[in-house]
Amino acid sequence: MVETPHLGMEHQTINAYGNGYVKSPLGYDWLLHHELSHEWFGNQMTNADWDDMWLHEGFGSYMQPLYLQQLRGEREFQSELFNHRKSLLNKAPIVSGKSQRIEDVYNDSRGGPGNDIYTKGSLILHTLRNLIGDDAFFAATRRMVYGTDQPLPGKFVPRYGSTKEFIALCNEISGQDLGWFFDAYLYHAALPELLEQRQGDQLTLTWKLKDGGSFPMPIEVRVNERIERLSMSNGQGTLQLPPHARVTIDPASRVLRHAPHIDAWKAEQNQPKKKG
Numbered sequence: 001m002v003e004t005p006h007l008g009m010e011h012q013t014i015n016a017y018g019n020g021y022v023k024s025p026l027g028y029d030w031l032l033h034h035e036l037s038h039e040w041f042g043n044q045m046t047n048a049d050w051d052d053m054w055l056h057e058g059f060g061s062y063m064q065p066l067y068l069q070q071l072r073g074e075r076e077f078q079s080e081l082f083n084h085r086k087s088l089l090n091k092a093p094i095v096s097g098k099s100q101r102i103e104d105v106y107n108d109s110r111g112g113p114g115n116d117i118y119t120k121g122s123l124i125l126h127t128l129r130n131l132i133g134d135d136a137f138f139a140a141t142r143r144m145v146y147g148t149d150q151p152l153p154g155k156f157v158p159r160y161g162s163t164k165e166f167i168a169l170c171n172e173i174s175g176q177d178l179g180w181f182f183d184a185y186l187y188h189a190a191l192p193e194l195l196e197q198r199q200g201d202q203l204t205l206t207w208k209l210k211d212g213g214s215f216p217m218p219i220e221v222r223v224n225e226r227i228e229r230l231s232m233s234n235g236q237g238t239l240q241l242p243p244h245a246r247v248t249i250d251p252a253s254r255v256l257r258h259a260p261h262i263d264a265w266k267a268e269q270n271q272p273k274k275k276g
Contacts, residue, residue: 007031010038010060012158026068026076037063045145048162051100054113054186055161058094058121059141065122078253081126084119086262088191094120095163095186123256124185130254131181131217132174140169180214185256192217193258196249203247207235217255222248 004016008031015038019031026033037060047056061084069077094113096104108114129137143149144166146156167182184192190210197204207215215235221228223245230237241247250257 001032008035010035010043012043015039026080030064033064033067034060037061037067043158044156045159045161048160048165049099050102050105051096051098052162053105054094054117054121054124055144055163055166057118058125061118061122062125065126081123081253084122085256085259086266087115087119088123088262089114089116090120090189090191092116093187093189094124097187120256127185127254127256128170128178128181132170132176132178136170136174140166140173143169143173180216183213184209184215191256191258194219194249198241198247201241201243201245203239203241205230205232205237205239205249207232219255220250220252222246222251227251 001015001017004018006016006018008019009016015035017032017035019029021029021032024030038056040063045055047053065077065080065084068080089108091108092111092113094117100112103110103112105112105117106114108116113120125137132140139149142151144161145151147159148156163182163186167178170178170182188209188211192215193208193210195206195208197206203221205219205221207217209215216231216233218232219230219237221230221239223239223241228239230239
């Protein structure tokens with residue numbers, strides 16, 4: 001580490017750092033931790049274009065709650081993921097599909113995704129992991145980062161990676177066509193919305209994309225104390241409920257989706273504060 005007058009920047013040989021080693025409630029400096037996360041991921045694989053920067057920062061950001069899950073368990077893992085969720089802007093897609101400059105990506109006031117490449121990237125990866133499973137998710141990650149399934153010392157070299165490559169790897173390793181997933185989450189700003197309709201003892205859930213299109217994302221539903229998994233193969237699923245059932249949608253928060261209550265909270269935060 002070398003101390004600098006700016007907050008932080010990862011590098012292959014030494015991290016620039018300037019946050020004063022301030023500890024968070026997690027027990028360590030989150031920024032120091034984030035820059036160190038790149039030593040695990042980002043510095044072996046460089047994004048091929050600034051438009052692919054979500055890979056670099058999204059994986060670096062997702063490593064932080066994963067570390068907390070291993071260190072302290074589910075509460076702090078979910079708490080950190082929820083902190084990511086509260087920060088989302090959803091004003092621009094995190095991938096444009098065309099070559100970008102750094103200022104095009106990092107500056108949300110100029111139409112870029114801004115900090116969403118960190119936190120939205122993290123939550124997209126979390127959703128993907130829950131969709132295809134740990135084996136496929138980490139195998140695709142390993143292949144993208146190292147270019148091989150078995151990254152033994154001396155058997156790999158630093159490389160460039162792109163969004164298209166990562167999508168192709170996920171398709172190959174999972175054995176699925178995940179175009180619908182990446183199209184909805186990467187190339188569109190608005191999050192998928194899950195519509196709920198309950199009539200008597202029947203619950204119907206329907207996915208809605210702001211820009212249209214298919215979104216067959218499976219979803220878990222807790223009915224009383226039992227977990228049901230709806231396949232949502234055509235973007236819709238129906239569940240018969242016992243009388244007076246207590247229902248929780250996505251109880252483990254596995255799927256990134258539109259949350260009106262968070263939008264309402266953010267709108268209130270932006271209102272002028274009343275005096276007195």
